[in-house]
Amino acid sequence: MGEVRKVLLLMDKSRASDRDILRGISQYSQIHGPWKYFRNYPQYHSRPSRKKPLSRMDVKGIHGIITVMHELNENLIQQVRAARLPVIVIPTRRNIAGVPNVFEEKEAVGKMAAEYLLNLGFRHFAFCGFENLCWSQSRCEGFCRTIEKAGFTVHVYQEPKIPANLSWEKESLYLAGWLRSLPMPVGLMACNDDRGQLVIEACTQAGLLVPEQVAVIGVDNDELICDLADIPLSSVAMDFEKAGYEIARLLDEMMSGQPARRQILMKPTHIVARQSTDVIAIEDAEVADAVRFIRNHAKSQIHVNDLMKTVTLSRRTLEMKFRKVLGHTIHEEIMRVRMEQIAWMLTETNLSISQIALSMGYPNLTPIWRSFRKEKGMTPLQYRKLHRIQ
Template sequence: MSNTRKVVLLIESSRAYGRGLLRGIAKYSRLHGPWMFYRESPFYLKSDSLRKMISHIKEWGATGIIVREQEGLDEILALGLPTIVSPLTERFIPGVPSIYTDCFAIAKLGAEYFLKMGFRNFAFCGYYHKPPFAWSEDRAKVFNEIIAQAGFETHIYVPSKPQKLPPWEKEQLILANWLKELPKPIAIMTCADDRSQNVIDACKIANIKVPEEIAILGTDNDEIVCDLSFPPLSSVALNIEKAGYEAAELLDAGMKGQKMEAKLLLVQPFGVVTRQSTEVMAIEDRDVAEAIRYIRKNPKNMTQVNDIATAIGTSRRSLERKFKKMLGRSIYAEIRRLRVEQMACFLLETNYSILRIARIFGFAGAKHVSRYFRKEKGISPQAYRKQYSLK
């Protein structure tokens, strides 16, 4: 028992981000521990003061800490234990390893998702107050840059006087008025799923239809938050568990006496989970919109271009020409893109073999589906699973 790691976990568990980190840490502990954990008291019990909590940590004989940025962080770091921090207002905490989201990859994925849907109007809604959230600012900046590179403008929600977060009743009216003034139809990316829920609520006050007038995409893929919204929210999914596992692995090295480099552990996105808040195509051409709906409804079928043209009642040549004009890509490229996105979900959400996934999607063997997948993603299905799934 004397060699058992005693790890302090000061991580909230009410949101998907914190729960994901905890799942990754738990998996590492099962494989390489077991560890003992100290956590804050649940909400239905009286919480200790910071002074008492630090006293308990010392008496318990903790050997390492993983903590979200919070009040009293300096006192926690002063304990001198191997510590990893997940920042909130900062991008990293000097002198210690930090867990931070890959905001460039997240915002780029969101921007490209909307561009491929044919939108021409874009907006971003984050949190703007003092102190600012670094991750919200970073995602807004990158989203704006990617949209600008595509030749479009991003409308960014910024209250006239950023201050402490105002009461929701007050901000809801400000946000609703901003939404009314935006050009329609428009695609809005938010910094987080909670913010997406705010936007949906403000849309209801403003009598704005979602997704017909405003399509909304969040981040974190917090299933509870997404499903509590109406319509349910689409969201960028993050590989949070993998980051939790890697944080535990690094902490373990530190608890063994190895030097922990003060580096960033990046939380990577791996795709967009589409729900009703973005189930719309901002495409004026009826044939193109109908064709994309047909492809989305049949992602596992070996759909041919002629099948689509026949189903929507137009000629193949006419449909190909319209696709190139409206989306800048061929019908076949769109079929492959949507099918590969579905394959990627199977790779990350199941333990199915590549051969089994190949057969689900109508391929004769693993080699055939691997070539198909690589053309879209640039890597093999095996490499994609290894890179984005939990260890």
């Protein structure tokens, strides 16, 4: 057995995202270790101390560090650099120069949320985030860029210019007033699930219905936060566990003396739909009914002719309505909804691709392979490898 590598983890274990990253790190070390971990003491166990954050280890015997920078703690940044150890930083406010950083794929999260709300038929949009957090800004930019490309505008929440220690109870009144000023119905993206939960609470204060008037989607798919919201919150799921595995792989390379030649990208995987977006915001009743039929039968191998049996319009008329309202054909909507269902199964289940194909009504792998590649730009196997630890 080789040397046991000692790794210092400066991470907040109370967040589901951080725990998923830690789970990925743990999986890597179980396969390629052994590693010994050193962590922060729990807050309830901590005693007041003037020591620097790294001093209890004196970094003696430590081989590598993985840290989340929640605050711009210049003292900690200098300590990390001065330690002259392999370090990987997960920043929240800005990137830290001189060490590998963990990034989100630029604007991809906001783009996925925007496309989801566009496909629900919304024509009014809003974003609620934090102005001083780099990941929130990136999500906002991706959301706004995608919505504006589709020909619409986004109402972006501006935090009140008042003391930083403002209580949520007071800010919620400000947020409720902003929500009442929005055109309805509106599709709103919150920068993360915590913010989404607070937006739903503010909607209640403002007397607004979720999702009928304000459909809300968060990010991170923190299941506890999403399920505890007044209205269960839809969310963009992220590949945090896969990112944790790649973080550990990169740190292992650095601890072996290899240069840090790459950064780590965290990517969105799919939308987890819950009650907060369970609405079809399409004014055209015939199109709305048709879309509802398609989504209710996503697992069945339906065709356009199956849909036409449920409507009174001619196919030509319904096709024209689909192009006007959604910007694509009936067949394209069927394929889009079915491929999203397959994408969810690839990331969230252990079913083989053959089993997924069978459950979706495909006689063999050829049609699912062809359709999925056309919709997602890659094969089902490539998609699963991209978003899951192999």
